[in-house]
Amino acid sequence: MKSALKLFSLLFMFVAFIACSDDEDDVPDLVAIEANTASNIPAPQTGGQGEPVGGPFTKFSFETGTTTNSETDWDIAFRGTSIAVNGGSTTGTTDEPERNGNAGAAIENSTFSEVASASGLTFTQDTDGAFAVPAGSDNGWYNYNPATFTITPIPGKILVIRTHDGKYAKIEILSYYRDAPAQPDPMSDESRVYTFKYVYNPNEGETSLVE
Amino acid sequence: MSLNKNNITFYFLLFFCALSVAQEQVENKNDSILIENLDEVIVTATRTIRQLSSLPLPVTLIGKEQLQRTGVTRLNEILNEQTGIIMTPDATTGGGEGVQIQGIASDYILVLIDGVPVVGRSSGNLDLSRFAIGNIKQIEVVKGPSSSLFGSEALGGVINIITEKPTSENITGQVSHRAATFNNQNTNLSLNQRTKEIGYSIFADRLSTDGYDLTPTQDGQTVNPFLNYTFNGRIFFDVSKNINVFASGRYFFQEFDVTPSTSEEKDANAQLRINHNVSKKTNLQYEFYYTNYITDEQVIDPIDDELLIANDFNQKLFRPEIRFNHSFNPNNTLTIGGGYNFENLERSLFAETITFNSQYVFAQYDFKPIEKLNIITGARFDNHSEYNAQLSPKISAKYDISHSFAVKASVGSGFKAPDFRQLYLDFTNATGGGYSVFGKEVETVGIQRLEENGEIATLQVEPSQLGESLNAESSVGYNFGFAYKKGKLSSELNFFRNDFKNLIDTRILAAKTNGQNVFGYINRESVYTQGLELDLKYKLFKTLNLSTGYQLLFAFDKDKENALDNGEVFARDPETLETIRLSRSDYFGLENRSRHTFNFKAFYDIPKWNANANLRITYRSRFGLTDRNGNDLLDDFDNSFVDGYALVNMAFGKTFLKHYSLQLGVNNLLDFKGNNPLAAQDSEVLINPGIQLFTKLNIQF
Numbered sequence: 001m002k003s004a005l006k007l008f009s010l011l012f013m014f015v016a017f018i019a020c021s022d023d024e025d026d027v028p029d030l031v032a033i034e035a036n037t038a039s040n041i042p043a044p045q046t047g048g049q050g051e052p053v054g055g056p057f058t059k060f061s062f063e064t065g066t067t068t069n070s071e072t073d074w075d076i077a078f079r080g081t082s083i084a085v086n087g088g089s090t091t092g093t094t095d096e097p098e099r100n101g102n103a104g105a106a107i108e109n110s111t112f113s114e115v116a117s118a119s120g121l122t123f124t125q126d127t128d129g130a131f132a133v134p135a136g137s138d139n140g141w142y143n144y145n146p147a148t149f150t151i152t153p154i155p156g157k158i159l160v161i162r163t164h165d166g167k168y169a170k171i172e173i174l175s176y177y178r179d180a181p182a183q184p185d186p187m188s189d190e191s192r193v194y195t196f197k198y199v200y201n202p203n204e205g206e207t208s209l210v211e
Numbered sequence: 212m213s214l215n216k217n218n219i220t221f222y223f224l225l226f227f228c229a230l231s232v233a234q235e236q237v238e239n240k241n242d243s244i245l246i247e248n249l250d251e252v253i254v255t256a257t258r259t260i261r262q263l264s265s266l267p268l269p270v271t272l273i274g275k276e277q278l279q280r281t282g283v284t285r286l287n288e289i290l291n292e293q294t295g296i297i298m299t300p301d302a303t304t305g306g307g308e309g310v311q312i313q314g315i316a317s318d319y320i321l322v323l324i325d326g327v328p329v330v331g332r333s334s335g336n337l338d339l340s341r342f343a344i345g346n347i348k349q350i351e352v353v354k355g356p357s358s359s360l361f362g363s364e365a366l367g368g369v370i371n372i373i374t375e376k377p378t379s380e381n382i383t384g385q386v387s388h389r390a391a392t393f394n395n396q397n398t399n400l401s402l403n404q405r406t407k408e409i410g411y412s413i414f415a416d417r418l419s420t421d422g423y424d425l426t427p428t429q430d431g432q433t434v435n436p437f438l439n440y441t442f443n444g445r446i447f448f449d450v451s452k453n454i455n456v457f458a459s460g461r462y463f464f465q466e467f468d469v470t471p472s473t474s475e476e477k478d479a480n481a482q483l484r485i486n487h488n489v490s491k492k493t494n495l496q497y498e499f500y501y502t503n504y505i506t507d508e509q510v511i512d513p514i515d516d517e518l519l520i521a522n523d524f525n526q527k528l529f530r531p532e533i534r535f536n537h538s539f540n541p542n543n544t545l546t547i548g549g550g551y552n553f554e555n556l557e558r559s560l561f562a563e564t565i566t567f568n569s570q571y572v573f574a575q576y577d578f579k580p581i582e583k584l585n586i587i588t589g590a591r592f593d594n595h596s597e598y599n600a601q602l603s604p605k606i607s608a609k610y611d612i613s614h615s616f617a618v619k620a621s622v623g624s625g626f627k628a629p630d631f632r633q634l635y636l637d638f639t640n641a642t643g644g645g646y647s648v649f650g651k652e653v654e655t656v657g658i659q660r661l662e663e664n665g666e667i668a669t670l671q672v673e674p675s676q677l678g679e680s681l682n683a684e685s686s687v688g689y690n691f692g693f694a695y696k697k698g699k700l701s702s703e704l705n706f707f708r709n710d711f712k713n714l715i716d717t718r719i720l721a722a723k724t725n726g727q728n729v730f731g732y733i734n735r736e737s738v739y740t741q742g743l744e745l746d747l748k749y750k751l752f753k754t755l756n757l758s759t760g761y762q763l764l765f766a767f768d769k770d771k772e773n774a775l776d777n778g779e780v781f782a783r784d785p786e787t788l789e790t791i792r793l794s795r796s797d798y799f800g801l802e803n804r805s806r807h808t809f810n811f812k813a814f815y816d817i818p819k820w821n822a823n824a825n826l827r828i829t830y831r832s833r834f835g836l837t838d839r840n841g842n843d844l845l846d847d848f849d850n851s852f853v854d855g856y857a858l859v860n861m862a863f864g865k866t867f868l869k870h871y872s873l874q875l876g877v878n879n880l881l882d883f884k885g886n887n888p889l890a891a892q893d894s895e896v897l898i899n900p901g902i903q904l905f906t907k908l909n910i911q912f
Contacts, residue, residue: 053725091668092724109779111790129724130669136722139671143841148851148889152841155790156781174788182785183839183850187891197789 031202033211036065040178041194043078054094057084062161062169062200072100075163080192081142081151081176083133086164088125099125101164105132107140108158108170112197115158118168119207123160133159141173149186151176160209163200170209171198254326255351255371257577257587258360259536259544267585267609267619269690269705269744271296271352275375278344280814280825282862282876282907284389284397284418286372287339289350292810292827292860294760295744296352298339299803299834300898309336312354313707314740314766314804315367319627319686321357323371325459327482328361330526331504335630339370341463341478343441345387345399346414348375354744355707356625356688359589359605362571366625366686367709374459376447377403377410384912389874391905395420410447416440423900425887433900435474439465457484471513477505496534498550503527525557526631542579546589548572556631560638562653565631569595583611593626597634597652598683601626607690615697619690619705626685633681633715633732646727649720651681654731658721661729668722672731677720682734686711692744699750708741738801740766754816762808766801771844782840782848799835799845805855807832822865830857836889851888853898858883874907 038060046055059074060067068074077084077097087103090096104123108115124132137144141157144150153173161169173196177184180195199209251263251272263272271293283289290310291298298308299316309317318335321328322342329337344350350372357365377383384402391397399416422434445459459482467474480502487495503526510520532550539545549572557564575589590604607621629651636650637657649657655678661667692705714736721729742764749757772795774780780793800806809830816823832855835845845851862876885898 109781111781111792130722134671134722135668136719136728138843139719139722139728143838143843145837145839145841147837148839150839152839153783154781154841155783156779156792156842158790172790174783180788182788185891188893195788 030206033199033201033203033208035197035199035211037174037195037197038065039180039195041067041078041196043080043192043194045080045082045192052094053080053082055079056095057082057097059086059097062163062167062198063202065200071098073164075101075103075169076105076161076171078194082131082135083141083159085126085132085161087162088127088132090128091126091131092128102162102166103164104162106160107133108160109156110158111156112158112170112172112199113210115160115170116210117207118160118162118170118201118209121160123162142176150184151186151191152184167201167204168207168209169198169200171196251349253349253351254373255323255353255357255369257544257575258326258534258546258548259577261577264694264696265585265609267587267607268621269354269619269692269703269707271354273350273352275348277814278347278350280823280862280864281827281860282389282864282874282905284343284345285340286342286344286350286370288878289344290339290352290370292812292829293352294746294810295354295762295808297805297808297829297831308338308340310339310370311803312352312368313688313709313744313762314742314764314801315709316803319364319366319625319684321361321363321365321369323361323369324461324480325374325482326371327480327498327500327502327530328364328528329478329480330502330528331476331478331506331524332630333506334632341439341465341476342372343399343414343416343418344372345416346374346401346412346443348373354705355621355690355709356603356605356623356686358593358601358603358625359591359623360573360575362569362573362591362593362603363601363626363628363683366627366684366688366711374414374443374445375401375403375412377405377412379404380406382912385909386912387907387909389905389907392903393420393423393900395903395905405447408449412443412445412447414441414443416442425897425900426890426894427897428894436468437465438468439463439476453488455486457486458482471511471516473507473509473511475505475507477503479503492538494536496536498530498532498534500530500532501528521559523557523559527555529553542577542585544577546573546575546577548574556635558631561631561635562637565635567596567631569593569628585609593628595628598629598681601628601683601685615695617694619692619694621690622687624685624687626683628683629681629715629732645723645725647723647729648717649729649731651678651732654678654720658729661721661723666723666725667729668724670721671719672721677731681715681732682713684711684714684734701748703744703746705744706742707744708739710737710739712737714738735770737769738767739769740764740801740804754818756812756814758810758812760810764804764806764808766804767798768801768844771798780842780844780846782842782846785848785850793842793846793848797846797848799847799849799852802837802845803834805831805834807855820865821867822863824863825861827860828857829860831855836887853885853888856883856885856898857881858899870911872909872911874905874909876905876907878903878905 043058047053057077057079058067059077062075074086085103085105086099086101088099104125106121106123126132134140143152143154159171174180175195178190178193252260253263256266256268287298290296297311299311352370354368357369382404386400389397397418401414403412417440419438422432422436425433441463443461448456461480463478465476483499485497506524508522530552534548537545552569554567571593573591577587579585586608588606593601603624605623609619611617634650634652636648637653639647686709688709690707695702713734715732716735717730718733719728720731745761747759775795781790782793784791811828814825833852836851839849839851859880860878864874866872879902882902883899884901887896890896
């Protein structure tokens with residue numbers, strides 16, 4: 001009786017194992033998830049310092065890993081310290097791109113590697129009057145230090161992005177200054193130039209964000 | 212240059228003095244300067260006259276001799292040489308200097324002149340270089356919370372400047388001129404006389420300097436040339452055997468040379484005190500105090516003469532106070548007092564004139580239940596028109612284990628009322644990008660106004676939270692120490708801990724459509740400072756006094772410590788720029804705090820030559836200026852640390868022909884300049900302007 005049980009359970013495990021491996025064989029090849037760094041993405045703006053902010057956003061696509069001029073195939077966009085997502089509606093400032101995708105953003109407080117998955121997160125979209133990544137110092141992704149006049153990405157703020165076509169990526173902004181100097185000098189280093197690290201999962205429906 | 216003018220003043224004064232000296236050839240030599248009191252007494256700790264060594268509290272006393280021999284002219288310079296007291300620069304260059312006691316910033320330290328409070332703070336900081344020390348008898352510093360006697364602002368301690376009283380029947384006085392580096396010219400004159408019933412004291416001081424620059428590679432100066440005057444007149448009048456009257460008026464005027472802009476500062480105080488000794492045991496004091504502090508600042512565009520910023524500030528305080536002292540016996544004294552503060556402020560950044568009213572009563576009982584034990588216990592109740600009432604109790608005790616060894620302990624509470632700015636500021640920075648700041652009382656209206664103008668993008672707080680009243684910031688301070696005094700050695704060791712809560716911080720109320728924020732105030736932070744202070748004084752020879760002091764300090768924000776423990780604080784690796792999680796050990800602590808501060812002083816008399824010399828060294832260890840990596844706390848990855856440094860000061864004085872004394876000195880002998888880590892690339896910002904020489908001629912008559 002005892003040995004019969006043993007045999008039975010072995011058999012079950014075997015079948016289960018076979019079934020599993022079958023499953024994996026059935027799935028179409030997942031595209032490998034890669035970590036990338038986007039360097040020196042310019043994000044110019046006009047106005048500021050009390051004047052109305054304007055100028056076109058620099059749009060970025062995770063799929064191509066580059067900036068894009070496409071009106072539709074973009075995920076996030078940068079202008080000065082503002083970050084727009086291709087989802088929701090325009091916030092009301094001038095020269096904003098039209099939102100025609102389903103992108104959204106969630107901000108996690110963690111290290112980059114610890115953000116392992118996009119599942120279970122709440123994604124917000126741009127709405128009239130507010131960006132999904134909140135504007136202003138200490139509200140969203142950056143801190144402005146009035147003693148040193150420096151914009152610093154807040155360490156530990158990881159942006160998880162749902163792309164315009166429903167895929168997931170996480171990004172960590174490393175610098176707001178050209179060539180990402182460790183200690184930027186706001187007087188001599190060019191600002192409004194983003195460098196960020198990102199992981200993009202190109203597989204439809206997959207939420208994993210680790211390589 | 213203004214040198215010529217100075218010379219004229221100087222010669223005029225010289226002539227005047229010579230005249231006075233000539234006049235009093237017949238004077239009998241009742242010199243009031245060289246006779247040091249048999250025992251040092253102070254009034255700040257208890258508001259009664261108490262022998263310094265008998266007090267159960269940590270107290271620093273800076274006597275006249277030290278003030279004179281060091282050749283310093285302003286309050287900030289001499290405080291910096293005392294144990295546990297440091298003058299810290301603002302994070303930004305050009306900002307003021309603030310005093311720090313037991314790691315507690317200048318916002319929380321009350322400054323008094325002859326027992327009445329000085330007003331006029333800029334962003335919470337009181338500029339101590341405003342106070343000339345030419346006519347000062349002594350400076351008393353009581354460390355730890357003293358709100359049980361003095362009310363608001365006395366959290367970290369109380370600095371009381373005690374002016375000199377006339378003692379001689381003849382006209383006595385002195386005139387001096389001190390010239391120093393940066394064309395720093397200081398002239399002062401004092402006259403004193405005391406007859407049986409009436410005494411008076413007059414003091415005038417003029418200081419001018421070309422200022423100095425800490426940013427050699429940039430346009431403009433860190434400290435612009437300025438000129439200031441201090442006048443102080445006091446009258447002492449014995450109306451009858453039991454009633455005496457003291458009246459004092461002080462006026463300070465300062466002007467910065469920032470052409471075409473203007474920057475002026477005025478500070479006036481008037482004090483009237485009537486002292487009535489009702490009986491041998493009972494004494495009543497009636498005090499009336501009025502002070503007015505004014506700044507007028509106009510920033511004018513040098514090219515088109517357009518007025519860019521007008522910043523006017525006009526603060527007034529009127530305060531009647533009554534105190535009653537009753538001594539049941541020489542060791543048991545009861546003090547009861549009460550008063551009323553009428554305060555108002557007009558400021559260009561406020562919508563209207565703001566008025567505060569507060570009433571207070573306090574009581575203190577100073578007694579000896581047994582011969583070796585002294586206990587002082589007291590409390591004060593402050594009722595205020597704008598914020599919650601405060602009760603501030605305090606108890607302190609000293610036990611004499613032996614004649615030379617004593618234990619002291621005290622626990623007290625302190626508070627600081629929300630200031631005018633935190634309640635009524637209504638400010639939108641037009642030049643700095645358009646952010647707005649609202650005081651608590653005006654934030655609801657302010658946000659409403661911005662909303663109506665369509666300037667608000669998102670509100671970051673619940674609308675119901677707007678306008679919730681602000682509480683006073685408060686602290687509890689603990690001091691525990693030992694005093695040992697035997698023969699040539701006197702030593703004190705004190706452990707301290709100060710727990711602050713409800714500290715007022717700024718928070719973001721809303722994001723504006725222009726990408727800027729609207730800031731408001733909130734009670735949020737809780738911080739602590741703790742450490743120890745050690746003071747040693749040793750009289751090596753009759754002519755050589757040595758002293759040394761050390762402070763160990765830990766100052767941290769409790770909320771930040773919790774966030775670190777929860778793994779919620781991150782930094783960026785300077786090499787890879789990747790986020791790393793910080794632990795407690797990476798947290799350096801509060802800004803501007805040095806873990807170690809040290810001082811050494813040697814005062815040497817050379818009677819044969821009628822001369823004296825002194826050497827004073829102060830050291831402070833590494834400290835950080837500001838967070839730089841965006842995580843809102845000072846950690847080891849922030850490149851904002853100033854390395855530890857020492858300042859060495861020396862002075863040499865010699866008296867000629869009894870009345871004339873000449874002093875030569877050097878401050879910052881090693882020419883320390885330091886390096887401000889916040890300086891932009893390829894430019895240099897100094898911490899200290901470097902070596903400063905001075906010479907001073909004093910004529911006593």
